[in-house]
Amino acid sequence: MSFLTRFKKNFGWEFRATRPQYDLDPIIYSKLKPLRLPLILIQLLMMIGTLGYVYLENYTIMQGIFQAAYTLTNTGFGALNESNFKNETIIFTVFLMIAGFSSLIFAVGIVIDVFTNGNLRELLRERRMLFKIARLRKHFVLCYHNEYTAQVARQFRENHIPFVVVDPSDNIEQIAKENGYPYFVKEEPYKEIAFLKSHLSSAKGAISLSKNISDNITLIASVRLYEKELERTPFLIISNAETLNEKIRLKKLGADKVVATPSLMAKRVSAMAISPDMENILDEFLYKKDSPITMEDLLIKDNSWIVGKSLGELNFRDTLKISVIGITEASGVFVQLPNGDKVIKENSKLLIVGSQRGLSRAKRVLNLTNQPKDI
Structure with a gap:
């Protein structure tokens, strides 16, 4: 380790990578490929126009570029020597005008098609989201949206705990707006692509609150395997279960904490009935924002x-x-x-x-x- 690296580390000045682990740029570039043809066509017409005016009217290169540019864009004449054009030059100019107008219509059609008929806008929005997620550290990845996830997210927001919600729903963007999820990813949570997009490698842990135990089992197993691939300290994995038997199974499979929802509700109701003041203390000091x-x-x-x-x-x-x-x-x-x-x-x-x-x-x-x- 170099002296500069040790110096930065000792003073906490390490530069953290803020690029997403899943790169959408190749996909976005593939969507933009149709735009290459009109761009190449315009450049080709500019070269033909420039060389034509240099040859026909003895223009300099800069004059030829200027004449070809405003001829192709149909912005008017009068700046140079148009009134003295030879017949050959006039025919050449008409050709450039028609070619410029046609290429413009062609380019506009392709641009409209790319941005309206494809999913380019969605990809660009997702790319911005991934860059925001890449800046998170020690966050939690909340898997599968439901009422449990929404409640946990609300508590996290109030206590300034960063989190990313991962859910495969097609309307996850609308769900995120309705429930105040600042960061979200539309993927199956157990897939590696979801781990990359949610930047799980820099997260503190994963929370799976699906009502389907098979979803929770798959997520726990996938996170533990990913953890071994990274050779990092264990993730904190929290899950939920509907029965005591499910709770035991999930703990054996690798969950650090399992919340049995009916059991938890029973304990809270019992606490309210037996000792209302203690329940008030918990609500006031442990669960309250800015306690x-x-x-x-x-x-x-x-x-x-x-x-x-x-x-x-x-x-x-x-x-x-x-x-x-x-x-x-x-x-x-x-x-x-x-x-x-x-x-x-x-x-x-x-x-x-x-x-x-x-x-x-x-x-x-x-x-x-x-x-x-x-x-």
Whole structure:
């Protein structure tokens, strides 16, 4: 690695590619191929006209180009020596006028045909969309539009989480307008072309909320295979299931999180019935836009300064204004509401709650190699 590359990396100045992974340019160029013929014809007539005037009237090259240009475009005469044209030149000029008018009509017909009878406009709109998607990082790919997807998208928008919706519906553009999807792709979500168009390689994860379990199974398997091809860290895959049996199957197939919709609804109704105040707290602080309190996972690296220290010793509540309500150790064991004697181990994941400012600062300082002086 060169010094310049290391310098850019250390200061976070790496240049990120913003071109789409799926290139539509060859397809667009193929749609524009019919325009080549009128362009070639006009250039050929310009050359014939220029050389004709040079030969017949002893014009210079620049005068010949000028005379041929306004003759072909039928914009009028009088700038040069038209009043003294020889008969041969007059016949030649009439030929150029008719040829110029005919080529113009021919070109206009081809342009209208290309832009109205083909899908060029759709391709150009899709190309603009793909360039916007290519700028996203750590986004989520939401697969299959339905009422679940629309609700998740609304929550993501309110919490400023970037996402791309992938759905094969022919009217996906209209669906996106009605549901406020800023980025969308019209493809079958499990296909590699959908992964390329949605820039899945730079995404945080994929969410499949289809009511058809086979769609979810296919999507999970395809994403895991694509993940191995990229040789990257695992995607976070979230799916939904209608029954407990489906939930178990999807987890075995590779889903990280599976939401059983009937079970989730039952738990929320139960919480409302048993403890209405707790339900109000969840709605107020965890699900509300711009909430003063939020919750996040934080992975602790093996060289972090907090590794080997206990929660009581670290005293996060006073130093960072956050609370650790759960720890997922590297082995996968989850410790709920750990006490002060709990020691932080390497590669463990802290579930922390606090203000947005506190969480931002915690993410910035807890994985430093050396302990900050102000903590």
